[in-house]
Amino acid sequence: MTVTYEEALTRYEPVFGLETHVELGTRTKMFCGCITTFGGSPNSQVCPVCLGLPGSLPVVNRTAIEYAMKIGLALNCSIASWCRFARKNYFYPDMPKNFQISQYDEPLCTDGYLDVSVFGEIVRVGIERVHLEEDTGKSLHVGGATGRIQGAEYSLVDYNRAGIPLVEIVTKPVPGTGALAPEIARAYVTELRDVLRSLNVSDVRMEEGSMRCDVNTSLSVLGSGVWGTRTETKNVNSLRSVERAVRSEIPRQAAVLDEGGRVIQETRHFHEESGETTSGRSKEEAQDYRYFPEPDLVPVAPPAAWVQEVRASLPELPSARRTRLIAAWSLSELEYESMRNAGALDVVEETALAGASPADARKWWMGELARRANDSGVEVSTLVITPADVARVSALVAAGTLNDRLAREVLDGVLAGEGTPDEVVAARGLAVVSDDSALLSAIDEAIAANPDIAEKIRSGKVTASGVIVGAVMKATRGQADATRVRELVLERLA
Amino acid sequence: MVSVSDLVTKTATELAAAISAGEVSAVEVTQAHLDRIAAVDDRVKAFLHVAGDDALGQARAVDDKRSRGEALGALGGVPVAVKDLFATVGMPTTCGSKILAGWMPPYESTITARLRAAGAVLIGKTNMDEFAMGSSTENSGYGPSHNPWDLAKVPGGSSGGSAAAVAAFEAPLSLGTDTGGSIRQPAAVCGIVGTKPTYGGSSRYGVVAFASSLDTPGPFGRNVLDTALLHQVMSGHDPMDATSIDAPVPPVVEAARHGDVAGMRIGIVSEFAGEGYQAGVMSRFAEAVEVLEALGAKVTEVSCPHFKYALPAYYLIAPSEVSSNLARFDGMRYGLRTGGGSAEEVMATSRAAGFGPEVKRRIMLGTYALSSGYYDAYYGKAQQVRTLIIRDFEAAFEQVDVLISPPTPTTAFDIGERADDPMAMYLADLCTIPSDLAGNAAISVPIGLAPENGLPVGLQVMAPALADDRLYRVAAAVEAAFESRWGRPLLSEAKGLLA
Numbered sequence: 004m005t006v007t008y009e010e011a012l013t014r015y016e017p018v019f020g021l022e023t024h025v026e027l028g029t030r031t032k033m034f035c036g037c038i039t040t041f042g043g044s045p046n047s048q049v050c051p052v053c054l055g056l057p058g059s060l061p062v063v064n065r066t067a068i069e070y071a072m073k074i075g076l077a078l079n080c081s082i083a084s085w086c087r088f089a090r091k092n093y094f095y096p097d098m099p100k101n102f103q104i105s106q107y108d109e110p111l112c113t114d115g116y117l118d119v120s121v122f123g124e125i126v127r128v129g130i131e132r133v134h135l136e137e138d139t140g141k142s143l144h145v146g147g148a149t150g151r152i153q154g155a156e157y158s159l160v161d162y163n164r165a166g167i168p169l170v171e172i173v174t175k176p177v178p179g180t181g182a183l184a185p186e187i188a189r190a191y192v193t194e195l196r197d198v199l200r201s202l203n204v205s206d207v208r209m210e211e212g213s214m215r216c217d218v219n220t221s222l223s224v225l226g227s228g229v230w231g232t233r234t235e236t237k238n239v240n241s242l243r244s245v246e247r248a249v250r251s252e253i254p255r256q257a258a259v260l261d262e263g264g265r266v267i268q269e270t271r272h273f274h275e276e277s278g279e280t281t282s283g284r285s286k287e288e289a290q291d292y293r294y295f296p297e298p299d300l301v302p303v304a305p306p307a308a309w310v311q312e313v314r315a316s317l318p319e320l321p322s323a324r325r326t327r328l329i330a331a332w333s334l335s336e337l338e339y340e341s342m343r344n345a346g347a348l349d350v351v352e353e354t355a356l357a358g359a360s361p362a363d364a365r366k367w368w369m370g371e372l373a374r375r376a377n378d379s380g381v382e383v384s385t386l387v388i389t390p391a392d393v394a395r396v397s398a399l400v401a402a403g404t405l406n407d408r409l410a411r412e413v414l415d416g417v418l419a420g421e422g423t424p425d426e427v428v429a430a431r432g433l434a435v436v437s438d439d440s441a442l443l444s445a446i447d448e449a450i451a452a453n454p455d456i457a458e459k460i461r462s463g464k465v466t467a468s469g470v471i472v473g474a475v476m477k478a479t480r481g482q483a484d485a486t487r488v489r490e491l492v493l494e495r496l497a
Numbered sequence: 498m499v500s501v502s503d504l505v506t507k508t509a510t511e512l513a514a515a516i517s518a519g520e521v522s523a524v525e526v527t528q529a530h531l532d533r534i535a536a537v538d539d540r541v542k543a544f545l546h547v548a549g550d551d552a553l554g555q556a557r558a559v560d561d562k563r564s565r566g567e568a569l570g571a572l573g574g575v576p577v578a579v580k581d582l583f584a585t586v587g588m589p590t591t592c593g594s595k596i597l598a599g600w601m602p603p604y605e606s607t608i609t610a611r612l613r614a615a616g617a618v619l620i621g622k623t624n625m626d627e628f629a630m631g632s633s634t635e636n637s638g639y640g641p642s643h644n645p646w647d648l649a650k651v652p653g654g655s656s657g658g659s660a661a662a663v664a665a666f667e668a669p670l671s672l673g674t675d676t677g678g679s680i681r682q683p684a685a686v687c688g689i690v691g692t693k694p695t696y697g698g699s700s701r702y703g704v705v706a707f708a709s710s711l712d713t714p715g716p717f718g719r720n721v722l723d724t725a726l727l728h729q730v731m732s733g734h735d736p737m738d739a740t741s742i743d744a745p746v747p748p749v750v751e752a753a754r755h756g757d758v759a760g761m762r763i764g765i766v767s768e769f770a771g772e773g774y775q776a777g778v779m780s781r782f783a784e785a786v787e788v789l790e791a792l793g794a795k796v797t798e799v800s801c802p803h804f805k806y807a808l809p810a811y812y813l814i815a816p817s818e819v820s821s822n823l824a825r826f827d828g829m830r831y832g833l834r835t836g837g838g839s840a841e842e843v844m845a846t847s848r849a850a851g852f853g854p855e856v857k858r859r860i861m862l863g864t865y866a867l868s869s870g871y872y873d874a875y876y877g878k879a880q881q882v883r884t885l886i887i888r889d890f891e892a893a894f895e896q897v898d899v900l901i902s903p904p905t906p907t908t909a910f911d912i913g914e915r916a917d918d919p920m921a922m923y924l925a926d927l928c929t930i931p932s933d934l935a936g937n938a939a940i941s942v943p944i945g946l947a948p949e950n951g952l953p954v955g956l957q958v959m960a961p962a963l964a965d966d967r968l969y970r971v972a973a974a975v976e977a978a979f980e981s982r983w984g985r986p987l988l989s990e991a992k993g994l995l996a
Contacts, residue, residue: 057831
């Protein structure tokens, strides 16, 4: 018996949590000097250490510690004054040592939070911990129908990825979100991604796997205060999938519970095409990783001065920027959100810094340019036109050199690669005719061509001037300031 | 009786000086040792791999250097035998295990690289208990080595092959590792000198891990000065080993040249005596105490009450680390691969086929000790006991400069005598384990033969971490005193193979 999403929410309270793995953009791996560039030919970026050859030993990458601290501080965590790495023991061919060096009960960062904005409301997502670990190699299963291990003839392993630094960010469980659970989960991942980008510690591309999310979901019977068994959903490869995964798991668990069944603690696999999850590994007996402190490494004790230095080096975080810009530009939450979602924040701000008014900057980027970007299927920030260009166009309009229509033509020219706004204006001869004498000759011609209209205007019917103005605009190919033309026409025929 | 060429009875120090002075070539020295190996190793079985032409090539390079007028390293032309636990390029590294039969490492351990840079000739890889687990070499996947003093006896372990090679004059120096006593115990039962340096004093990079928090590579030699020389060359900070100490090597060679215990406060560990200790071991030990007193040391008894928990703590900590360290041997990337089916199935069959019983025993013990629900009671508890042992040492070293004890309760036992009794085997490490748990430095130096069977007995000296030089100061004094008492080095008393 299936249950709809809405029905599920009448009986159950969803609780979700997210575990996010982020590949750090350090130059070398977590415990050795191999480089980390993506896309090298298989097993070309390996050494005895990341291959786990007998006798090899790990040495900690200091930059990775720094990046992890940055992330912890940006998420309002406490940084441990002393922590250790631990071995997580399990057998799998993509893990050369058959243990992963990670952190267990002594993580680098703990107890923080990230505020996310959803439909104008702020939700605080608690952060349980941020810790460092090494990534595994990558398996390629050959011969089966799905590319997964089931049904494959054989598997190949590429260890280029083995040993790349990973930061694992674990949220505290998030209750009380009700029907908005999927959106809030998505908003958290989005905000986290933006925070990580602003820190410049990772290129956080979910499609490339440098940011991976596992979504945990459970249901609590409404009003019971008792939390249910949670499932873990993997293969969530986009922001949209995060939302869909939560959205599909809630009614699925509700249906199980409605029938008096038990939600099995398991790992589920998310399917892009269907938006549904299927059962994967059973975590019924949660695997025993036999964690113990890594004896090949000494404890990590970041001196307070270093932590201070890292804290001082943090850039403006997305939430601080939001607060600042909303106040400075008198925006609503929604207006800010739509700029953020369009990826236009940077370009708008740079345009304002280049001299345009914030309102103008927004108008051009969120209007005309957003339209152009959409048509070409790209992001506004990747358009050829720069904030400096837009600021210049805005200045030309303010100075009266261009009107709105001409301005749009200038934008066309810049986007077409014809040069800077000034170059386009010159090349295409797009400037507004500001010379009165030039206008007057056009006006006189138009008056001569429309004697009856002219007569009407002379007798007081001012509105008829529109015709003359129109004729002048046509004659000047729109390069006249209509307001000035009208003034001159009325003067002429006074 | 096999007559022994002069060169193989020379000390390492003498050989280095002679080669450097041009009195003899490195090739001659290496050839003499290869000849000796060929003559006796079929009975001693110290070596798993003899470097042969490779060794002669290394020797030739030293001679070429000399003829170009370049300075030779501190060990220029001196043959060194290497425990098969060290990764060496161009020579197999089996760790005494079938699971790594014929494995040729693509990289070199830091220590053997340093030895090569110092001009040493790596003459071969020696037999050992599999993955360094054992006290007799009977756990080797390739058969045991034999004690040159009595071929029916074990040479100790796990570095038994390295000890036997030096005692049989197959090499003047050798490398071993000490995790629970695997250098000191073989040194004692083979009548040679062996040191466990301060943990972290010698690099573990390229040394296949047994118990990471305990493993300490160290030197063997036939006399104290030679041993100090090797200790000096192999030690020092290594950025490739995060546990390696960033401090200068203690002045061990200097100390070895100036043996002197006058005014030193020496403590006898009162817990290391009594039942289970062979009479001859105790009587020789008592003699050593008299000698030390006669040399001006102040000898007292010191109690280290938690030392009696050292053995059980060790046999929880070491197997736990082993269970993790040996997980990489799964047939996927190197080593023995056997069986078919899924990856998991191949891993299981390869490990079952490749590992010997003692290794399997310890992997299972360690897996159990680390498992959820048991961690606190076993591994966690053992680590706490370790702290108590460290504190016993700290308290002791406030009263005395060094501690002494027998290195092991008995002389060499018969091959096969304890092979079926793991617990009896474990008892061989009783006296050596505490220093490993604490990370301190310790040495075994020969002090004579047990009257009841004529087999070697050693004296263990223990010093605080980073006080390795203190060991050599005491050992040199003891060696000088005993050699003057005997009139000659101990090893010249060896029957059987030696002239």
